[in-house]
Amino acid sequence: MTKQELDKLVEGKLEGWSFMVLSLLKQSMKNKRVTLSKETYNSLVAQVQSRSGDVAAKMLLSFHDSGRMRDMNTLRFKKRPPIEALEEFVRNVGIGKFNYSPGYDRGTIPISQAKAINRIAWGIAVSMQNNYQHTPGKWFNKTFFSSINKLCDEIATAYVAESGKHIAANFKK
Numbered sequence: 001m002t003k004q005e006l007d008k009l010v011e012g013k014l015e016g017w018s019f020m021v022l023s024l025l026k027q028s029m030k031n032k033r034v035t036l037s038k039e040t041y042n043s044l045v046a047q048v049q050s051r052s053g054d055v056a057a058k059m060l061l062s063f064h065d066s067g068r069m070r071d072m073n074t075l076r077f078k079k080r081p082p083i084e085a086l087e088e089f090v091r092n093v094g095i096g097k098f099n100y101s102p103g104y105d106r107g108t109i110p111i112s113q114a115k116a117i118n119r120i121a122w123g124i125a126v127s128m129q130n131n132y133q134h135t136p137g138k139w140f141n142k143t144f145f146s147s148i149n150k151l152c153d154e155i156a157t158a159y160v161a162e163s164g165k166h167i168a169a170n171f172k173k
Contacts, residue, residue, distance in 0.1 A: 005162065006056065006159070007050075007051045007056045007057065009155070009158055009159065009162060010056040010057050010155055011048065011050060011051070011056070011057040013151065013154050013155050013158060014048050014057050014058075014059050014151070015048050016154075017059075017147070017150070017151045017154070018046040018047075018048050018059050018061075019046075020147065021046065021061070021143075021144060021147050022044060022045075022046050024143050024147060025044060025139065025140065025143055025144065026041060026044060028139040028140075028143040029041050029044075029139050031139075032138065032139040034139050038092065039064055040063050040064065043062075043063045043064040044061075044062075044063045045061070045062050045063070046059055046060070046061050046062075047059065047060045047062075061144075079129070080125045080126070080128070080129045081125055081128055083118070083121050083122065083125055086121035086122075086124050086125055087117050087118060087121040089121070089124075090117045090120045090121050090124070091117060095113065095116055095117065095120065098120050101115075101116045101119040101120055101123075102119050102120065102122065102123035103119055104119070
């Protein structure tokens with residue numbers, strides 16, 4: 001088996017694995033409730049790079065640090081959180097996700113969307129005032145590093161199969 005064939009084999013396996021690991025990480029984020037701002041979830045990207053120098057192929061996995069800090073930290077509120085931040089949260093989530101606006105009967109919609117956003121934000125702020133804590137689950141290390149073993153196994157199995165074909169072809173000559 002030539003070096004180019006091996007590089008192509010590794011790159012193909014890495015490409016398939018990158019799609020799998022992205023979907024596993026995103027599912028893990030949903031399961032562990034790490035999608036508070038969805039910044040990390042939306043910025044998660046994997047890119048496979050072809051051979052360069054002595055490295056056969058490599059995958060770059062990235063996400064924005066700002067989203068990571070916002071989504072992965074434990075949030076504790078001893079005082080009322082800033083209304084502006086909660087209004088931004090309500091805008092990101094969407095008004096349709098909330099059952100009603102505080103101060104209005106269920107099914108009654110405030111005249112303006114800005115007023116509805118403000119009312120919902122104030123409702124959240126008041127409910128968070130009493131020592132509220134949001135602790136997202138751990139989603140990255142266990143999911144990512146356990147999937148690396150699968151990748152190594154796939155590459156080794158494919159390499160053995162391809163090498164076996166080449167050895168068999170050489171014996172026939």
